[in-house]
Amino acid sequence: MKDRKIFCLNNIAKIGTDGFRSGYTLIDSIDEAAGVLVRSADMKEMSFPAGLRAIARAGAGVNNIPLDRCAEEGIVVFNTPGANANSVKELVLCGMFLASRDIAGGINWVRENADDENIAKTTEKAKKAFAGTELKGKTLGVIGLGAIGVLVANAAISLGMKVYGFDPYLSVNSAWNLSPMVIHAEKIEEVYAASDYITIHVPATASTKGMISAEAIAQMKNGVVLLNFARDTLVDEKALASALEAGMVKRYVSDFPTPASAHMKNAIVIPHLGASTEEAEDNCAVMAVKQLQDYLDNGNIRNSVNYPEINLGFCETEARVAILHRNIPNMLSQITNFFGNQGLNIENLANKSRGDYAYTLLDLSHPMPHDTVERLKEIDGVIRVRRIVENK
Numbered sequence: 001m002k003d004r005k006i007f008c009l010n011n012i013a014k015i016g017t018d019g020f021r022s023g024y025t026l027i028d029s030i031d032e033a034a035g036v037l038v039r040s041a042d043m044k045e046m047s048f049p050a051g052l053r054a055i056a057r058a059g060a061g062v063n064n065i066p067l068d069r070c071a072e073e074g075i076v077v078f079n080t081p082g083a084n085a086n087s088v089k090e091l092v093l094c095g096m097f098l099a100s101r102d103i104a105g106g107i108n109w110v111r112e113n114a115d116d117e118n119i120a121k122t123t124e125k126a127k128k129a130f131a132g133t134e135l136k137g138k139t140l141g142v143i144g145l146g147a148i149g150v151l152v153a154n155a156a157i158s159l160g161m162k163v164y165g166f167d168p169y170l171s172v173n174s175a176w177n178l179s180p181m182v183i184h185a186e187k188i189e190e191v192y193a194a195s196d197y198i199t200i201h202v203p204a205t206a207s208t209k210g211m212i213s214a215e216a217i218a219q220m221k222n223g224v225v226l227l228n229f230a231r232d233t234l235v236d237e238k239a240l241a242s243a244l245e246a247g248m249v250k251r252y253v254s255d256f257p258t259p260a261s262a263h264m265k266n267a268i269v270i271p272h273l274g275a276s277t278e279e280a281e282d283n284c285a286v287m288a289v290k291q292l293q294d295y296l297d298n299g300n301i302r303n304s305v306n307y308p309e310i311n312l313g314f315c316e317t318e319a320r321v322a323i324l325h326r327n328i329p330n331m332l333s334q335i336t337n338f339f340g341n342q343g344l345n346i347e348n349l350a351n352k353s354r355g356d357y358a359y360t361l362l363d364l365s366h367p368m369p370h371d372t373v374e375r376l377k378e379i380d381g382v383i384r385v386r387r388i389v390e391n392k
């Protein structure tokens with residue numbers, strides 16, 4: 001049972017870890033772990049033990065995990081798409097309300113004047129300092145229409161806003177779920193020019209780093225409200241600080257405190273609470289644990305961010321073997337020849353690639369000789385081989 005030790009790098013909701021079947025144990029160091037469960041802990045500089053087979057991110061963003069290095073070391077990384085999207089949507093709406101009226105300032109005023117016997121009267125004089133505007137009738141631009149962006153766009157339509165959506169890689173699923181009232185922006189510049197509020201919901205990658213730059217801000221409406229519940233690195237904080245100082249950006253609402261954003265004028269900075277609801281934490285944990293177990297027990301890959309999806313269900317033959325390998329010519333024929341040359345019949349086979357990497361999962365009619373795994377590893381381009389099940 002050496003494949004069944006799990007290390008939680010962050011706190012993971014109990015309903016998730018309770019889902020581990022018998023034979024699994026939670027351990028308190030990564031050294032012996034076959035699987036890791038993680039939220040936002042930074043794994044980029046960590047070195048991984050040879051026995052680590054999978055990392056499941058209970059959440060959406062995977063910029064805390066070295067995806068290519070993991071693929072290279074035969075470690076499959078999963079995330080939980082959409083599992084915390086509603087939680088983030090609700091906080092984005094909250095951010096829009098907080099940016100539109102000085103609710104926080106008003107609450108502080110009440111606290112500061114709590115001992116005033118005449119507070120009911122004074123309130124009526126003081127309240128004009130905290131007045132604001134409504135969302136209804138204003139224009140929202142949503143950049144990135146994935147799990148979160150779609151929910152935010154649709155909710156804003158229900159609030160009576162005009163909504164522009166921009167996503168050059170829109171998935172079919174998002175297109176199905178998006179309100180037809182959302183205006184399709186073909187260029188991001190259309191969003192910048194039209195919006196009173198702009199919210200970003202794209203992953204943090206090399207290509208999205210600093211996308212909210214001085215040039216981008218210069219194309220936005222004067223007095224725009226910018227919301228960032230995606231990642232701090234998407235925004236050029238120096239350019240944003242100057243735009244806030246100058247009033248070009250009225251408010252910056254962010255879920256990511258940094259030494260710069262925490263000091264910014266007119267910024268409302270929340271301590272990364274987007275996914276911190278009981279519901280989202282439960283959803284993410286349950287999904288992450290299911291995916292991790294299905295990979296360790298059956299070799300199936302669902303919602304990986306560095307290896308392709310493959311699902312052969314449960315193994316109903318004598319044996320199943322999983323091979324992580326490079327996406328180069330001749331791999332599949334070498335693998336099938338290897339079994340054919342030993343007179344081992346392949347009953348089911350699935351093979352898929354993703355970028356530079358590929359995965360082959362196969363079921364055999366007969367038990368495998370004991371040196372199979374070691375011999376398969378000798379094929380050039382093979383990264384990792386696992387004997388998944390031996391149904392004797």
Ligand SMILES: NC(=O)c1ccc[n+]([C@@H]2O[C@H](COP(=O)([O-])OP(=O)(O)OC[C@H]3O[C@@H](n4cnc5c(N)ncnc54)[C@H](O)[C@@H]3O)[C@@H](O)[C@H]2O)c1
Nearest residue numbers: 060061144145146147148167169201202203229230274275
């Ligand atoms: N604040 C939080 O607690 C919290 C919670 C969940 C997710 N997030 C962050 O939000 C991001 C989005 O989450 P999601 O669940 O919606 O992910 P998702 O993968 O469902 O959606 C991301 C969308 O961005 C689009 N996209 C990628 N590059 C783009 C670009 N340059 N311009 C426009 N669109 C682009 C993709 O096509 C996709 O539709 C995550 O990657 C994560 O960093 C934050």
Ligand SMILES: O=C(O)[C@H](O)COP(=O)(O)O
Nearest residue numbers: 039040058059060061275
């Ligand atoms: O990408 C995500 O899912 C969010 O940023 C949530 O991160 P957390 O799980 O650390 O709250």
